[in-house]
Amino acid sequence: MEHLFLVFIALPLVVGGAVLVGAWLLTKIMPGDAAAAKAAAAAQAAAIPAHGPDYARLTPRRKAALRTGIVVLLGLALLTIVEFFLAALGSTALMFVIIILKAALIMYFFMHIAAVWRTEEAH
Amino acid sequence: MTAVAESYQVQTRRNRMGFWLFFLSESFLFGGLLVARYYLWGNTRPSMEDTVIGPLHISYQVIPLMITAVLLLSSFFMNRAEVAIANDDRKTFSRSILLTVLMGLIFLLGVLIFEWGWKTVDGQIVLGRHISPTDGVFGAVLYGMTGMHALHVVSGLVLLMLVWNLGRKGHFSPEKHWGVEATAIYWHYVDLVWVFFYPAIYLIGVGVHAAGH
Numbered sequence: 001m002e003h004l005f006l007v008f009i010a011l012p013l014v015v016g017g018a019v020l021v022g023a024w025l026l027t028k029i030m031p032g033d034a035a036a037a038k039a040a041a042a043a044q045a046a047a048i049p050a051h052g053p054d055y056a057r058l059t060p061r062r063k064a065a066l067r068t069g070i071v072v073l074l075g076l077a078l079l080t081i082v083e084f085f086l087a088a089l090g091s092t093a094l095m096f097v098i099i100i101l102k103a104a105l106i107m108y109f110f111m112h113i114a115a116v117w118r119t120e121e122a123h
Numbered sequence: 124m125t126a127v128a129e130s131y132q133v134q135t136r137r138n139r140m141g142f143w144l145f146f147l148s149e150s151f152l153f154g155g156l157l158v159a160r161y162y163l164w165g166n167t168r169p170s171m172e173d174t175v176i177g178p179l180h181i182s183y184q185v186i187p188l189m190i191t192a193v194l195l196l197s198s199f200f201m202n203r204a205e206v207a208i209a210n211d212d213r214k215t216f217s218r219s220i221l222l223t224v225l226m227g228l229i230f231l232l233g234v235l236i237f238e239w240g241w242k243t244v245d246g247q248i249v250l251g252r253h254i255s256p257t258d259g260v261f262g263a264v265l266y267g268m269t270g271m272h273a274l275h276v277v278s279g280l281v282l283l284m285l286v287w288n289l290g291r292k293g294h295f296s297p298e299k300h301w302g303v304e305a306t307a308i309y310w311h312y313v314d315l316v317w318v319f320f321y322p323a324i325y326l327i328g329v330g331v332h333a334a335g336h
Contacts, residue, residue: 058162065206073199077192084188087326095322102318110311111305115138 018100072109076102135301142305146312153316156268160323163260170330171253187325190233191317197226198314201283205307208300213290216303220287223310224280231276238269268320272313279313282306 083098107113171183201295204219238254271321284305295303 059210062206062210065209066203069199069202069206072202073195076195076198080191080195082186083322083326084184086321087184094326095327097274099318099322103315106198106311106318110198111196111308111315113143117137118136 068109072105075105079105131299135304138301138305142308149312152271153319156264156271157319157323159269160264162324163264164328166328167331168324168328169254169261169265175299181328182310186233186237187321190230190237191321193233194317195228197223197230198311200226201307201310205300205303208290208295208303209297211297216290217287220283220290224283224287227276227280227283227310230275231280234269234273238265260307265324268324272316272320275313275316279306279310282309 079098079102081093083102086095086098200219200222204216204223207213207215207219254262254265256262283306286303289302
């Protein structure tokens with residue numbers, strides 16, 4: 001009975017809670033900087049046209065977004081490799097930590113979970 | 124800001140919230156499968172023999188690692204496509220979406236062939252199932268997990284092709300591209316689910332041969 005409780009109640013609550021807490025902490029550590037993004041967007045709009053190939057090539061925000069994508073990809077790759085080798089050591093607890101880290105990275109940087117609470121459009 | 128643009132932003136915010144509630148409901152589905160895996164398999168998992176292809180000796184663990192890497196890479200290209208359309212760069216958007224689709228297909232075929240259409244006999248590859256859905260808890264849970272995830276990959280690929288086609292026809296702009304954003308979030312969700320499934324299926328527990336279970 002205790003085993004059933006652990007598997008069906010405690011495990012989903014702990015794992016789900018850890019993912020949500022991890023994502024929430026990330027939003028606190030690195031909050032969506034709506035004001036700064038708005039100021040940067042206004043500055044860009046003043047400097048370069050809003051549409052066309054020049055806009056596509058020149059925006060620093062875009063370069064920053066691409067750089068973030070590459071860093072996140074490298075982080076995920078590194079964590080996956082570490083996870084792979086931890087499996088050989090049989091360290092399940094550490095693997096769960098890595099799973100949570102990977103999930104938080106994807107939810108924050110790729111799925112933009114912080115945008116759900118954003119009041120300004122700072123895409 | 125015009126009233127139309129403002130209302131689009133408000134609508135997008137509502138869409139985002141609705142989409143995340145949808146993911147919450149989906150997480151119960153995948154969470155249920157994960158719970159079934161940990162309850163029924165415990166500290167074991169189904170395993171195959173290592174495979175020999177010509178002079179190559181391929182460890183059983185390497186192929187899932189490779190297809191996982193392909194899926195992670197596809198998420199990067201999806202992110203690149205989203206950034207491109209937000210900056211009105213349609214060429215990069217189109218190429219990135221197609222690369223995402225290609226990698227999604229490689230992942231899908233990798234899982235289908237590796238798990239559903241391939242077995243090893245004395246280390247050699249033979250067509251056929253190394254485990255079938257009726258092979259006890261191992262087969263049922265393995266097919267349930269990989270099948271449900273593959274179904275989401277397929278629906279993600281359909282969405283990607285729809286978005287690519289709409290983008291090709293000139294839909295979406297830097298200001299209005301919720302369709303691309305939603306598809307990107309969906310694709311990353313598929314990736315997110317695999318982050319939990321990959322170790323649960325291939326890494327955690329002691330590998331045992333499924334036959335007879």
